[in-house]
Amino acid sequence: MCPDGDACVARGGGSEPERGPRGASLAVGVSAPLTMFRYQSLEDCPPDEDEDAFQTLGEEDEDIDQFNDDTFGAGAIDDDWQEAHERLAELEDKPATARELEDGTVSDEMDLLGHHEENLAERLSKLVIDNELEDPAIMQAVQTQPSMLQPGGLNSSIWDGSAVLRRIRGPLLTQEMPAVSVLEYALPQKPSQTQEDERDLSERALPRRSSSPVIGSPPVRAVPIGTPPKQGAMANFNQQILCPKPVHIRAPMQQRYPAPYGERMSPNQLCNVPNSSLLGHPFPPSVTPVFTHLQRAQLLGGAQAGRMSPSQFARVSGLVGSPLASMNPKLLQGRVGQMVSPASGFRAFFGGPPPSAPTPSQQQHPPCPGSHLQNLRPHSQMFRPDTTHLHPQHRRLLHQRQQQNRNQHRSLNGWGGDRGGHRTCHQEQLRKDPYANLMLQREKDWVSKIQMMQLQSTDPYLDDFYYQNYFQKLEKVSAAEEMHGDGPKKERTKLITPQVAKLEHAYKPVQFEGSLGKLTVSSVNNPRKMIDAVVTSRSEDDETTEKQVRDKRRQTLVTIEKTYSLLLDVEDYERRYLLSLEGQRPTLMEERKQKICDMYDNLRGKMPGQERLSDDHFVQIMCIRKGKRMVARILPFLSPEQATDILMATARNLPFLIKKDAQDEVLPCLLRPFSLVLYHLPSETVTSLLQQLANLPQSATVPAPANLHLAAVLQNKFGLSLLYLVLSRGEELQSSHDATELMQDNQWTELMFTATRELLRIPQAALAKPVSTPSNLLSLFSRYVDQQKLNVLETKLQLVQGIR
Amino acid sequence: VCPAGADLISLPEKHLVLLRDGRTLIGYLRSIDQFANLVLHQTVERIHVGKKYGDIPRGIFVVRGENVVLLGEIDLEKESDTPLQQVSIEEILEEQRVEQQAKQESEKLKVQALKERGLSIPRADTLDEY
DSSP, X not given: XXXXXXXXXXXXXXXXXXXXXXXXXXXXXXXXXXXXHHHHHHSSSOHHHHHHHHHHTTOOHHHHHHHHHHHTSTTXXXXXXXXXXXXXXXXXXXXXXXXXHXXXXXXXHHHHHTHHHHHHHHHHHHHTSSHHHHOHHHXXXXXXXXXXXXXXXXXXXXXXXXXXXXXXXXXXXXXXXHXXXXXXXXXXXXXXXXXXXXXXXXXXXXXXXXXXXXXXXXXXOSSOTTSOOOOHHHHHHTOOOOOHXXXXXXXXXXXXXXXXXXXXXXXXXXXXXXXXXXXXXXXXXXXXXXXXXXXXXXXXXXXXXXXXXXXXXXXXXXXXXXXXXXXXXXXXXXXXXXXXXXXXTOOOOOOOXXXXXXXOGGGGSSOHHHHHHHHHHHHHHHHHHHGGGSXXXXXXXXXXXXXHHHHHHHHHHHOSSSTTTTSOHHHHHHHOOTTTTSSOHHHHHHHHHHHHHHHOBSOHHHHSHHHHHHHHHHHHHHHHHHHXXXXXXXXXXXXXXXXXXXXXXXXXXXXXXXXXXXXXXXXXXXXXXXXXXXXXXXXXXXXXXXXXXXXXXHHHHHHHHHHHHXXXXXXXXXXHHHHSOTTHHHHHHHHHHHHXXXXXXXXXXXXXXXXXXXXXXXXXXXXXXXXXXXXXXXXXXXXXXXXXXXXXXXXXXXXXXXXXXXXXXXXXXXXXHHHHHHTTOOHHHHHHHHHHHHTOOTTOOSOOXXXXXXXXXXXXXXXXXXXXXXXXXXXXHHHHOTTOHHHHOHHHHHHHHHXXXXXHHSXXXXXXXXXXXXXXXXXXXXXXXXXHHHHHHHHHHTOSGGGO | OXXXXXXXXXXXXXXXXXXXXXXXXXXXXXXXXXXXXXXXXXXXXXXXXXXXXXXEEEEEEEEOGGGEEEEEEOOHHHHHOOSOEXXXXXXXXXXXXXXXXXXXXXXXXXXXXXXXXXXXXXXXSSSOOO
């Protein structure tokens, strides 16, 4: 048929004669309907096959005739296609080995394709009916192609060869990208690819690594020797264009096994899309990335590069090694950007070939976003009608990405001093993260919604107490600052949680009409009773003393817990008061009062109707650490009488409490509330208090030789501190009123004597270290002891501040 | 307010995740769900010992939400001015080993001392400890 039939076949798609030419052409011509078409016509197959092929397409006769005519008959412009073909073939000649490998690939492909090829053929032939021959743009493109490809060392990798091949073959698939891309995906090229990878890699002496290539890999030669100097623009662009082969590795996988997050913008998906346009482009997109210094640094040095999968690495290496990286800037403009592996610094670039005449390379130097945009627009225009084949999520993703790019472009232009402002567009490109927006805004909103729902609360103070309190404190601080300072110092972002009104839901179990009896429908709100648990109280006789002790302790604990709840409620009343309405306030006050009384009763163990007999209950509470802390918190709420009572009880039982407190050492927490109480006490109370501390009976006048009670008190931090407080108060009272009752009170005087005596008696080593020593003690003691003893006391107790 | 979504905009922001077992991961948060399951990209495990730290690149992490203690965004500007000193991986692992050893020693002594006094602190095996 064609005089150069064999030659055509050889050049066009494969040099191995044994392969079916059709298959070869088809395989190669996946992206090259033009060539394939031609091949089909030119093959060594018998003519009737061709006819059949065409007929099976269901073409009209005229078309077939026209085809034939165009090809063989008068319409055929031999020169053109031959010339064009020659030119194209030149490219393939150079990577001779590549081609062979390519052929190998192709043959594999063919074998695997099988059925697909038929459809492919049909469709492709359908595609390239007229356009390619008449579209001036394409013709021009085809012509310019070879010239562009020539410069640059084409001792290229397989990648490039195949890329070139593919590109050349497929100039006009702009309208039929979907079909092509589907075909792309259908091609199971992976196995062959890997072979090529290896060969390619070995050629370049880049070791194949399963682990991250970053660490310890040999320096990557971005530009092979002999290639023209790399283009600055390319560096600026930082665009990396994958050779199609690596793309193809991914493409079939991606389509077959769509990611669970279908909308995830993996590099692969992105590759898929531009892939098609790539195919449709007359120019070889073989502008492989030139690794700029920065990129290389990122690749090699980035600690965060993570691991690249083998295929990714292969891709990278292929890219790196490609001599076409050095391609003429003109190529850039024709290129379609794609995403390279996700290692750091790879840019995704949607560069679309301008549908109109490919304006020369000057385009390549526009500001990065600009070019993005320019290239994007036609690209997206091309895309829109063609994305129907894509998975709907994929398509959406694409559009979103395009929009995002546009937005970014706009925002980039608009950003002045914002955080990105100072960066150059180059850096901006760097920062544009191909994996950003893996989650759609829709998904993010959805998660936010759920989180907000979880934060819904009818009573934030109950559900989120610490958060509320924290922010209240902060607000107070900032308000105070504002008053003092110039203005709000810092804006603290506060999460505004949804406020939900409390709704009372009376749950009604499901009832069915017309059914006999009740249906056994058990749910969360309507649980079924599974166990019949009956509380049986034990008989008193069986209990041992141990048990009794334990029970008593447990009862005390229960009391503490109950009282604590009351305490928390009472403490909360202030806030509630502020929030409540006017009418409700008296009620609240009443409640509060009642609760306080209850607390007190709990503390003292007073049963309703029972006279207070013993301190026992209180002491039990005070033996437990939590009880002590609770008492300290309750004290401010109690009335003076109640508080005094507590104080007395404490003082009365102090040695015991001290003993019990040995491990916890929590008693000092009581000092502060005690002192507050003390300073409101009248003198006689103080006296009695001191009496309690000294454990002297009211009427006793005969002092014991050694007051054990007091001694114990003195030896304890809390005790001593309390004593000091009491004494201090007494002194205060004394000094405040000249004709004070205290002075006249014999008891007080006696007590003072006792105290001082004890203080003098006790060895210094045994003396505890008080929390604080009131300053007026010295003057107090001076009233009751002579100078000598005073001096002793002074030194012993370190009453004078200067000594310390 | 968009607690989950605001960090997944086009300019990637690094996030720091603290896990229940004490590990600190730093990476780009790519995905999150209502359980706080996380997908971290280009993750680095950062080991802190004293004033030093070391980064081990780990790749992509998918973290089950229940193991997350906290997640925070790293202020890229502030990230650089830290008093901490970065060291190599080997060094930091060594430091960590030494630290763990010292901890174990002191723990052993403590348990011993308590045992002598007849007390015992229950081992918090089921609780999170680090």
